[in-house]
Amino acid sequence: TKYTVGDYLAERLVQIGIRHHFVVPGDYNLVLLDKLQANPNLTEVGCANELNCSLAAEGYARANGVSACVVTFSVGALSAFNGTGSAYAENLPLILISGSPNTNDASQFHLLHHTLGTTDYSYQLEMAKKITCCAVAIARAHEAPRLIDRAIRHALLARKPCYIEIPTNLSGAECVRPGPISAVTYPITSDKAALEAAANCAAEYLSGKLKPVILVGPKLRRAGDGAEEALLKLAEAMGCAVAVQPAAKGMFPEDHKQFVGIFWGTVSTDAADSIVHWADALLCVGTVFTDYSTVGWTAMPDIPLMAAEMDHVTFPGAHFSRVRLGEFLSHLATQVKYNNSTMIEYNHLKPDPVLVHTAAPGDELTRKEISRQIQALLGPKTTLFVETGDSWFNGVQLKLPPGAQFEIEMAWGHIGWSIPAAFGYALRHPDRKTIVMVGDGSFQVTAQEVSQMVRFNLPITIVLINNRGYTIEVEIHDGSYNKIKNWNYALLVQAFNGEDGNAKGLSAKTAGELQDAIKVASENTQGPTLIECSIDQDDCSRELITWGHFVAAANARPPRLSGA
Numbered sequence: 001t002k003y004t005v006g007d008y009l010a011e012r013l014v015q016i017g018i019r020h021h022f023v024v025p026g027d028y029n030l031v032l033l034d035k036l037q038a039n040p041n042l043t044e045v046g047c048a049n050e051l052n053c054s055l056a057a058e059g060y061a062r063a064n065g066v067s068a069c070v071v072t073f074s075v076g077a078l079s080a081f082n083g084t085g086s087a088y089a090e091n092l093p094l095i096l097i098s099g100s101p102n103t104n105d106a107s108q109f110h111l112l113h114h115t116l117g118t119t120d121y122s123y124q125l126e127m128a129k130k131i132t133c134c135a136v137a138i139a140r141a142h143e144a145p146r147l148i149d150r151a152i153r154h155a156l157l158a159r160k161p162c163y164i165e166i167p168t169n170l171s172g173a174e175c176v177r178p179g180p181i182s183a184v185t186y187p188i189t190s191d192k193a194a195l196e197a198a199a200n201c202a203a204e205y206l207s208g209k210l211k212p213v214i215l216v217g218p219k220l221r222r223a224g225d226g227a228e229e230a231l232l233k234l235a236e237a238m239g240c241a242v243a244v245q246p247a248a249k250g251m252f253p254e255d256h257k258q259f260v261g262i263f264w265g266t267v268s269t270d271a272a273d274s275i276v277h278w279a280d281a282l283l284c285v286g287t288v289f290t291d292y293s294t295v296g297w298t299a300m301p302d303i304p305l306m307a308a309e310m311d312h313v314t315f316p317g318a319h320f321s322r323v324r325l326g327e328f329l330s331h332l333a334t335q336v337k338y339n340n341s342t343m344i345e346y347n348h349l350k351p352d353p354v355l356v357h358t359a360a361p362g363d364e365l366t367r368k369e370i371s372r373q374i375q376a377l378l379g380p381k382t383t384l385f386v387e388t389g390d391s392w393f394n395g396v397q398l399k400l401p402p403g404a405q406f407e408i409e410m411a412w413g414h415i416g417w418s419i420p421a422a423f424g425y426a427l428r429h430p431d432r433k434t435i436v437m438v439g440d441g442s443f444q445v446t447a448q449e450v451s452q453m454v455r456f457n458l459p460i461t462i463v464l465i466n467n468r469g470y471t472i473e474v475e476i477h478d479g480s481y482n483k484i485k486n487w488n489y490a491l492l493v494q495a496f497n498g499e500d501g502n503a504k505g506l507s508a509k510t511a512g513e514l515q516d517a518i519k520v521a522s523e524n525t526q527g528p529t530l531i532e533c534s535i536d537q538d539d540c541s542r543e544l545i546t547w548g549h550f551v552a553a554a555n556a557r558p559p560r561l562s563g564a
């Protein structure tokens with residue numbers, strides 16, 4: 001049989017480490033789906049809609065490093081653009097692949113289904129260019145190898161999504177076999193001279209400081225190439241305090257003696273903000289300072305920052321290009337002087353462990369009791385997904401034991417992300433126990449994907465916190481729009497079982513009922529277990545209220561008058 005464009009794409013996806021591809025079929029991509037399915041190393045994963053499909057691919061990329069989402073033209077792709085936006089904001093190489101019209105239609109001025117009803121079908125590619133690092137449309141089969149390789153290479157290098165558009169009559173067209181995958185995957189290494197100079201200059205800069213602190217951000221993990229291990233080496237070579245941004249929780253071991261907590265301004269944990277504000281040098285590694293991570297700009301560090309990024313390093317008086325993060329951190333670790341002044345100070349100021357109250361079984365369920373019981377679930381093989389909402393704050397406060405992982409979507413912040421994303425992640429990590437903390441409002445956005453967890457028998461535990469509405473929004477700015485129709489969430493999940501599923505849907509109103517439900521969940525190894533936890537609608541974290549206050553203030557800044 002002939003080797004085709006679809007076979008080429010399938011082989012490239014497998015060569016870069018993809019084993020599952022997320023799809024919603026449509027008549028523009030059916031031949032392509034056949035070709036992908038024909039590759040024995042790919043498992044096709046159907047999703048209920050393209051928003052969830054793209055978010056499942058986003059979650060898969062967190063586990064696998066790269067992912068693929070295959071949709072049909074326009075009606076599919078425009079929804080998948082949302083998960084693609086998430087991959088862009090969260091620095092994940094998601095490969096968005098869309099079927100498109102037959103190559104003969106444009107020149108015949110045909111009006112087509114699934115389009116805007118004009119004869120110009122180029123709008124999708126133009127839109128994709130804005131939300132990916134590389135967007136290509138294959139017009140003739142012989143261009144496919146060059147364009148597919150280019151898009152995938154850009155995505156892997158930039159840790160950003162890419163877009164590949166394949167006309168419905170080209171997926172089955174003849175194509176040559178791919179060349180060595182190294183041409184697509186080989187990274188751009190540091191320039192040797194720049195690496196040397198950057199490490200020496202940085203060591204010099206730090207040696208002139210009395211109180212250096214390391215602040216870890218979410219791009220540390222996204223940089224790959226051993227950056228997390230290199231950071232550990234550097235931290236131990238310096239002996240300084242290491243604080244972590246909320247979106248980077250889990251990227252530095254929380255049982256490490258130099259871990260000083262999550263730095264999130266006035267809603268930091270473990271007084272991390274005190275030691276960050278005490279520092280006279282802040283080595284920011286892969287950090288992202290947004291309005292949300294700086295609590296409405298109230299927590300923007302006020303000293304000049306030293307920033308080690310994925311491919312460059314800057315600090316007062318210096319900039320070094322083409323210096324890869326992992327290599328830079330490793331090299332700097334051999335040059336820096338030991339200076340544990342910030343750990344000495346931190347050990348004076350760190351707060352004593354707080355006594356966590358254990359509710360009696362008959363006590364009405366509270367947010368704190370839910371957190372206490374989830375804390376007890378965390379272990380070396382667990383991964384906790386925390387959804388946008390008060391789950392961010394409740395999740396960030398939890399302590400990660402060695403090996404426990406944490407996933408949050410704090411840059412894009414699409415409510416509902418956690419359900420499809422946890423599904424995609426768990427497919428790639430069947431060896432781990434995936435737990436989701438999700439609010440009622442978020443769950444309503446993407447609930448359908450629980451049915452894929454059923455289909456793939458994934459024992460994901462979903463802790464649904466039902467506080468009757470959009471509480472985070474209530475705290476930022478309340479209104480009638482923050483009320484939602486309540487569902488019977490436990491019953492809904494049982495409905496997803498159809499005639500053969502193993503999902504369990506439970507509800508808990510007391511501490512004892514939650515304890516019992518968690519036991520059922522831990523024993524349900526053949527499917528997802530959703531536990532609906534009802535709490536008072538005003539039972540939210542103090543951090544949410546404080547953070548919401550400052551974010552609302554930042555949103556309310558008056559427009560700058562022209563010329564003012």
Ligand SMILES: C/C(NCc1cnc(C)nc1N)=C(/S)[C@H](O)COP(=O)(O)OP(=O)(O)O
Nearest residue numbers: 389390414415439440441442470471472473
């Ligand atoms: C509506 C919205 N954000 C606005 C928003 C709207 N649409 C999308 C896709 N993403 C968003 N973040 C948010 S955070 C809700 O409070 C979430 O409610 P819920 O899941 O119930 O969590 P909490 O009750 O803890 O807030």
Ligand SMILES: [Mg+2]
Nearest residue numbers: 439440441469
């Ligand atoms: Mg809610």
